[in-house]
Amino acid sequence: MEIHVVKKAGFCFGVKRAVDLAFQVAEDDSQPAVTLGPIIHNPQLIEKLKQKGVEVVDSAPDDDSTIVIRTHGIEQDLFDELKRSGHKIIDATCPFVKKAQEYAKLLSDEGYQVLILGDSNHPEVKGIMSYAGDGASVITADSDLPRLKRKVGIVVQTTQPLEALKTLISRTVGKVTELKVYNTICNSTAQRLKETESMAKNVDVMIVVGGKNSANTTQLAKLCESLGIKTYHIETASEIEAGWIRGSSKIGITAGASTPEWIIEETKEKIKDIGG
Amino acid sequence: MEIHVVKKAGFCFGVKRAVDLAFQVAEDDSQPAVTLGPIIHNPQLIEKLKQKGVEVVDSAPDDDSTIVIRTHGIEQDLFDELKRSGHKIIDATCPFVKKAQEYAKLLSDEGYQVLILGDSNHPEVKGIMSYAGDGASVITADSDLPRLKRKVGIVVQTTQPLEALKTLISRTVGKVTELKVYNTICNSTAQRLKETESMAKNVDVMIVVGGKNSANTTQLAKLCESLGIKTYHIETASEIEAGWIRGSSKIGITAGASTPEWIIEETKEKIKDIGG
Numbered sequence: 001m002e003i004h005v006v007k008k009a010g011f012c013f014g015v016k017r018a019v020d021l022a023f024q025v026a027e028d029d030s031q032p033a034v035t036l037g038p039i040i041h042n043p044q045l046i047e048k049l050k051q052k053g054v055e056v057v058d059s060a061p062d063d064d065s066t067i068v069i070r071t072h073g074i075e076q077d078l079f080d081e082l083k084r085s086g087h088k089i090i091d092a093t094c095p096f097v098k099k100a101q102e103y104a105k106l107l108s109d110e111g112y113q114v115l116i117l118g119d120s121n122h123p124e125v126k127g128i129m130s131y132a133g134d135g136a137s138v139i140t141a142d143s144d145l146p147r148l149k150r151k152v153g154i155v156v157q158t159t160q161p162l163e164a165l166k167t168l169i170s171r172t173v174g175k176v177t178e179l180k181v182y183n184t185i186c187n188s189t190a191q192r193l194k195e196t197e198s199m200a201k202n203v204d205v206m207i208v209v210g211g212k213n214s215a216n217t218t219q220l221a222k223l224c225e226s227l228g229i230k231t232y233h234i235e236t237a238s239e240i241e242a243g244w245i246r247g248s249s250k251i252g253i254t255a256g257a258s259t260p261e262w263i264i265e266e267t268k269e270k271i272k273d274i275g276g
Numbered sequence: 277m278e279i280h281v282v283k284k285a286g287f288c289f290g291v292k293r294a295v296d297l298a299f300q301v302a303e304d305d306s307q308p309a310v311t312l313g314p315i316i317h318n319p320q321l322i323e324k325l326k327q328k329g330v331e332v333v334d335s336a337p338d339d340d341s342t343i344v345i346r347t348h349g350i351e352q353d354l355f356d357e358l359k360r361s362g363h364k365i366i367d368a369t370c371p372f373v374k375k376a377q378e379y380a381k382l383l384s385d386e387g388y389q390v391l392i393l394g395d396s397n398h399p400e401v402k403g404i405m406s407y408a409g410d411g412a413s414v415i416t417a418d419s420d421l422p423r424l425k426r427k428v429g430i431v432v433q434t435t436q437p438l439e440a441l442k443t444l445i446s447r448t449v450g451k452v453t454e455l456k457v458y459n460t461i462c463n464s465t466a467q468r469l470k471e472t473e474s475m476a477k478n479v480d481v482m483i484v485v486g487g488k489n490s491a492n493t494t495q496l497a498k499l500c501e502s503l504g505i506k507t508y509h510i511e512t513a514s515e516i517e518a519g520w521i522r523g524s525s526k527i528g529i530t531a532g533a534s535t536p537e538w539i540i541e542e543t544k545e546k547i548k549d550i551g552g
Contacts (some may be wrong), residue, residue: 038431166446174438183449268438 001275003268004203005209006195009255010264012188014094015040018071019260021092025066026052031088033066036078037123038260039092040071041214044236049195060085060135071258073097073127096158096186097124101131101180107153108133110179115139115146117155117168118242120214125157141167151178156187159257161193188218188257196254200224200231203252205245208233209267210256224254236267242274251275277551278526279544280479282471286532286540288464290370291316294347294506295536297368300340302328307364309342312354313399315368316347316534317490320512323501336361347534349403351531372434372462373400377407383429384409388456391415391422393444394433401433417443420422427454434462435492435533437469464533465492469499472530476500476507479528481521484509485543486532500530513542518550527551 011019018039025033026049034057038046060067060081066088067272069079073093082089093101107114114136117203125138132155137146141164152172156165162185186241200206206224210217212235221233234242245251251271255264287295294315301309302325312334314322322332326369336343336357342364345355358365369377383390384462390408393415394401401414408431417440428448432441438461449455474483481501486493488511497509510518521527527547533538 030488048371147526162450169449170442173441173457173459174461177459179455179459181449181455183452183453183455 001245001248001271002087003271003275004061004199004250005264005268006192008188008192008251008252009193009209010237010257010259012186012257013097014071014186015257017090018094019045021090022054022068023052025068025090026054031066032063033068034061035068035070036060036074036082037070039068041211041217042258042260043211044215044263045258045260046179051205060087066090068092068231070123071097072122072124073101074118075127075130075131076125093127094158097127100128100155100158100182100184103184104128104136104155106130107135107155107180107182110153110180112151112153113149113152115152115172116140116157117154117160117165119215122157124159128155128157133209139168140164145175147173148172148175149182150176153174154179154181156182156184157178159189159219160185160206161188161219192216192254192257193220196220197223197227199252199254200227200229203250204230204248206231206252206254207240207267207271208254209235209264210259211235214256217259220254220256236263236265237270239273240267240270244273245274277524277547279519279547279551280475280526280528281544282391282468282475282528284464284468284471285485285529286533286537288462290347290372290462291533294368295321295372297366298325298330298344298356299328301344301366302330307342308339309344310337311344312336312350312358313346313348314513315344317487317493318534318536319487319489321534321536330463336363342366344368346399347373348398348400349377350399351403351406369403370434372460373403375456376404376431376460377435378384379404379460380404380408380412380431382532383431383456383458384412385526386429386456388427388429389425391430391444392433392449393430393436395491400435400476404431404433404526415444416440421447421451424447424448424451426452428452429455429491430455432458432460434460435465435495436461438466448497468530468533469496471502471527472496473499473529474534475528476503476505479526480524482507482528482530483516483543484530484532484545485511485540486535487511488533490532493535496530510543512539513546515545516546516550521550522546
């Protein structure tokens with residue numbers, strides 16, 4: 001049995017940076033620490049941080065805990081409130097997400113009606129939206145367009161596929177005089193999708209590893225399913241059932257940007273054990 | 277026999293304005309006048325102006341003639357040279373083309389690498405190009421892209437189809453961080469194409485009237501041909517042959533933005549005569 005792992009599977013630059021910052025704070029015994037919302041969308045890693053005393057909170061605690069801001073970023077109001085609260089802040093917002101927030105603000109300041117391409121329920125998008133000014137809208141590639149002004153600006157949730165951006169632009173450009181697009185799609189996401197697609201076409205089963213609450217992991221699973229390949233989305237190796245892979249000669253493994261390396265390794269070992 | 281004329285056939289706003297300015301100058305006996313290049317792409321109208329003493333020239337004449345700048349505009353250097361020459365200048369550049377020139381300059385000033393979607397041999401595009409700064413390129417929707425920088429700006433020859441702009445953007449947006457598009461496509465062109473397409477689908481023969489050197493007239497003829505309809509591109513009614521339309525029950529007439537009303541009327545009359 002052959003086991004192939006997508007090269008770009010697992011932590012991207014922004015997640016690695018955020019996790020490193022969170023564990024550094026966790027190791028510092030001089031002060032308690034919390035993360036505002038889950039630092040990344042991976043329950044197993046959140047559990048590890050909890051074991052080290054770093055809890056997830058929804059708002060600033062009453063004690064003097066250091067507050068770590070998660071990789072997806074937070075709303076502008078909340079950020080300002082935290083700064084005023086006197087807490088020590090560690091901003092683990094992904095630098096690419098930070099850019100998207102800044103571009104949204106810039107477009108708004110320059111008088112553009114801002115469209116954010118993404119999932120309105122995702123914390124990253126909620127954060128970007130808070131910088132995009134009055135009259136901004138969150139839309140998907142196919143959802144109804146709002147009433148458009150003469151000058152429209154677009155920023156993109158970093159994990160959106162490029163095709164969605166192309167579709168949105170094609171639907172918009174004929175209706176406006178000026179269109180300014182910040183392509184804030186993260187290359188790492190695009191590459192992971194590309195490599196995953198290419199692998200899925202050459203194996204019998206795809207195992208997609210990562211948080212069920214991780215948008216980019218879920219996207220990988222959907223992609224594999226759309227190609228008609230037998231696909232299983234798991235969070236940990238323990239979920240794998242022997243029946244899924246018995247009789248298969250080629251197994252592919254991919255994982256989202258928030259999936260820790262150790263879980264990918266355990267998945268590989270578990271498949272080897274079953275295969276052997 | 278039914279004869280249908282496309283409502284938007286003939287002079288657009290910019291052409292009407294340019295022609296009115298040229299005839300005003302022609303009527304003014306106090307001073308000779310010339311047009312720098314043909315004022316519009318219609319040989320018959322150019323001939324009428326010539327009969328009134330307004331010749332087409334390639335560069336500023338030695339006498340004190342008033343110089344009329346044609347609707348497609350001219351290069352920035354030449355414009356500056358004319359202003360310095362002391363000649364009286366009547367700028368009949370279409371206001372929409374002027375906008376495209378201004379946007380090209382603005383994009384260049386703001387540090388964008390400028391792409392001009394259009395035909396590099398067309399005088400309008402040559403004019404826009406002269407404002408677009410170093411490193412600007414003229415491209416068609418399908419031609420090879422130049423090496424792209426991080427910030428790319430697009431302006432469009434006013435007579436290009438919207439589909440071409442969508443194609444160019446789709447090919448560009450994934451390769452850049454920032455894309456600023458000025459949609460300088462003239463609505464009048466789009467509407468004329470749309471009405472012509474709709475009429476061509478409901479007649480037996482399409483007669484397309486206008487200068488053989490008129491890009492937008494030629495585009496109308498190509499559109500009709502691409503729909504598989506019997507199409508004839510003429511400059512004057514005298515070219516029409518009885519055999520083209522005999523036996524047809526529905527004849528459609530369309531005309532480019534630079535085709536004078538009197539030629540469209542003559543065409544209609546000639547067809548009526550043949551039909552009767």
